[in-house]
Amino acid sequence: MKRFIAAALALCALPLAAQQDAQKEIERYRQLLADGNPAELLEMRGEGLWKQKRGPKNVSLEQCDLGIGAGKIEGAYAQLPRYFADVDRVMDAESRIVHCQMSLQGFTREELTRRPYSLTQGERQTDHEALTAYVVGLSRGVKVALPQGHPKEKESYLRGEKMFFYKGGPYDFACSTCHGVDGQRIRLQDLPNFQKPDNAQRAFTTWPAYRVSQGAMRTMQWRLYDCFRQQRFPELAFLSQASVDLITYMGVKAQGGTMDSPAIKR
Amino acid sequence: MKTKILFVLCATIVIASCATVATGPKAPTDTEIVEALKSSFKETATAKIDRLDQSELQRACSIAAEIGKDLDPKVRESLQAKALAGVKYPADNKYLGDWKRGESIAQSGRGLQFSDAANTVAGGNCYACHQIDKAEISHGNIGPTLWNYGKLRGGSEPILKYTWARIWNSHAFNACANMPRFGDAGILTEAQMKDVMALLLDPESPVNK
Numbered sequence: 001m002k003r004f005i006a007a008a009l010a011l012c013a014l015p016l017a018a019q020q021d022a023q024k025e026i027e028r029y030r031q032l033l034a035d036g037n038p039a040e041l042l043e044m045r046g047e048g049l050w051k052q053k054r055g056p057k058n059v060s061l062e063q064c065d066l067g068i069g070a071g072k073i074e075g076a077y078a079q080l081p082r083y084f085a086d087v088d089r090v091m092d093a094e095s096r097i098v099h100c101q102m103s104l105q106g107f108t109r110e111e112l113t114r115r116p117y118s119l120t121q122g123e124r125q126t127d128h129e130a131l132t133a134y135v136v137g138l139s140r141g142v143k144v145a146l147p148q149g150h151p152k153e154k155e156s157y158l159r160g161e162k163m164f165f166y167k168g169g170p171y172d173f174a175c176s177t178c179h180g181v182d183g184q185r186i187r188l189q190d191l192p193n194f195q196k197p198d199n200a201q202r203a204f205t206t207w208p209a210y211r212v213s214q215g216a217m218r219t220m221q222w223r224l225y226d227c228f229r230q231q232r233f234p235e236l237a238f239l240s241q242a243s244v245d246l247i248t249y250m251g252v253k254a255q256g257g258t259m260d261s262p263a264i265k266r
Numbered sequence: 267m268k269t270k271i272l273f274v275l276c277a278t279i280v281i282a283s284c285a286t287v288a289t290g291p292k293a294p295t296d297t298e299i300v301e302a303l304k305s306s307f308k309e310t311a312t313a314k315i316d317r318l319d320q321s322e323l324q325r326a327c328s329i330a331a332e333i334g335k336d337l338d339p340k341v342r343e344s345l346q347a348k349a350l351a352g353v354k355y356p357a358d359n360k361y362l363g364d365w366k367r368g369e370s371i372a373q374s375g376r377g378l379q380f381s382d383a384a385n386t387v388a389g390g391n392c393y394a395c396h397q398i399d400k401a402e403i404s405h406g407n408i409g410p411t412l413w414n415y416g417k418l419r420g421g422s423e424p425i426l427k428y429t430w431a432r433i434w435n436s437h438a439f440n441a442c443a444n445m446p447r448f449g450d451a452g453i454l455t456e457a458q459m460k461d462v463m464a465l466l467l468d469p470e471s472p473v474n475k
Contacts (some may be wrong), residue, residue: 154291162299165332167324169317170378170453171446172437176331178408186394186406228380234307234315235380242306 026188030266039133039210039217039262042125046134049127055105064100066093066135077139078259081248083150090156092247094221095239097131116238117222125216129208132219136208139259144204146251153248160249163242164194169232175246177231189266194253201257204250209263217262220247313380323349327442342441350438352450353431361426361463365473368465371458372398378453388453390462395445398465399472408444416467417474429466433459 050061050073066076067084081092084099091099094116101107116128148154167174175194178184182199184191192203210217218226221243225236236243294302300318309315320328323345330337337345374389376382392398395408398415419425431438434449448454454462465471 151289151291155294158291159294159299159302162294162332163303165328166299166303166320167328167331168320169313170451172324172327172451173444173446174328174331177444180331181408184406184408186408187404188406228307230375230379232313232317232378233380234313234317235310237306237308240306241302245302 026266037210037262037264038215039137039208039264042130042133042210042217043137043262044134045125046130046132046137049130050134055101055107057104057106059104061097061100061104061131064097064104066096066100073135073138075139075142077136077261078142078144079146081153081156081244081251082147083153088152090150090152090244090248092220092244093135094128094132094219095244097128097135098239113238117219117225118216121215123216129217129219132208133217133262136259136261140261142259144201144251144254144257144259146248146255148252156245156248157252159241160245160247163246164249171232173231175227175231194250197253197256200250200253204254205257205259206261206263206265208261209265211265213266310380312378312382312384323437323441330442337441345441346438349435349441349447349450350431353434353438354449354456355427355430356456356460361430361460362421362468363457363460363464365461365464365468365471367458368461368463368471369399371454371462372465373402390448390454390458392462401472412466413473415473416469416471419467421467421469426463426467429463430459433462 053060063070064073065071065084065086066073067079067082068076077093080096081090083090084096087099098109098112101112102109112128116126118125118129146153148157164175164179167177178186178191179194182193182196184193192199194200194203207220207223208217221236221238224243224246225238228234228236300320303318304315307315307318326337326341326345336342371390372392374387375391375394377386377388392412393402393405395406397405397407397411397413400413415429430449432445433454435447436443436445437447446453448462449456449459465473468474
């Protein structure tokens with residue numbers, strides 16, 4: 001943690017140095033951050049929640065089918081979103097976690113979607129964030145391999161692709177405005193170009209991530225929600241079609257990458 | 267005759283059942299995409315669902331980006347001409363405000379987000395994409411550098427008018443440009459635009475040192 005702060009201070013105190021120096025410093029800062037990730041605590045909390053008997057039915061989530069069989073979590077996230085026959089549609093990890101809490105534990109959709117993200121500074125991370133941290137953590141080191149064999153999986157990808165290029169709102173932005181060209185930055189933040197496999201892999205495999213500047217771990221659906229905020233679109237709804245389809249699109253673009261999440265970011 | 271009818275009937279059934287069993291993925295129609303998007307977003311006090319209704323230009327530029335092809339030259343010209351015709355120049359013919367206020371506007375990324383209150387004063391967020399004053403090292407690179415903008419170009423009337431129009435609606439010069447329409451879309455007020463103009467063009471602005 002000390003090194004952490006030292007690195008952050010070093011970054012703030014940067015002289016009016018050349019761009020390259022600033023870039024190098026930021027890279028160093030990122031490496032230092034990777035040293036210890038507070039999201040590990042959230043993964044542990046998620047594990048506890050997963051195994052605890054909860055909800056009106058008083059059962060745990062241990063029999064949840066995340067796509068590779070009931071009760072199997074290792075590697076499941078790396079194959080999501082995917083088609084689920086029991087609901088006849090494509091779900092991402094976050095949708096499926098909510099689904100399992102409804103079907104197994106008897107929670108209502110309303111109570112699970114009321115406040116999925118901890119949005120205010122210092123707010124306790126939500127159960128949804130903890131469960132997602134636990135599930136994604138068990139895919140660390142696993143290669144991204146979204147199934148695309150079912151027509152609905154392919155359709156999700158095709159919709160995601162259209163949505164990725166869809167310009168709208170008062171700023172005329174699409175996802176592709178910032179994420180369709182090599183080497184682009186907003187302020188000092190590098191932006192992955194999703195048309196490049198290595199870029200797409202780096203981005204997809206490192207979300208969810210602990211955001212140092214926000215002191216909280218953020219999920220992939222939150223990542224999209226916050227992108228659309230800056231894009232000046234209306235508010236992206238949790239579990240929405242666009243959320244799932246865009247994650248399918250990004251995941252397919254990132255096929256073959258190695259999951260390394262929860263990651264840690266500025 | 268009977269067998270023939272039976273055969274045709276059987277063949278029809280086989281074809282029909284094949285069609286239902288082996289449905290491949292369907293490419294989504296534009297209407298389906300708009301519907302899927304509209305059902306995926308929630309309105310807030312300031313960010314309404316109609317933000318998802320595309321203008322002619324947004325639609326043309328989305329398709330061009332998706333298929334990776336430039337706009338048809340005639341379409342491009344027509345979109346640019348319409349954008350240029352919509353530019354409103356300052357009535358008092360004064361283009362330069364206060365560069366110091368311009369700097370704060372260039373720094374501010376607030377306004378028009380679903381999380382913003384209705385009375386939020388929007389910024390231009392210019393540094394998100396442009397280098398402007400070199401003293402600010404935290405700048406993006408999606409747009410070109412604007413360092414020494416006025417020093418390099420001078421402050422003649424054509425330069426003032428061109429710069430104003432470019433900030434008002436950059437699509438007047440490049441139909442699918444990434445830069446928001448700061449005047450046209452009502453992001454900045456006329457007074458704010460003058461301040462940003464001063465940041466770029468006032469000889470006293472640090473940008474021109």
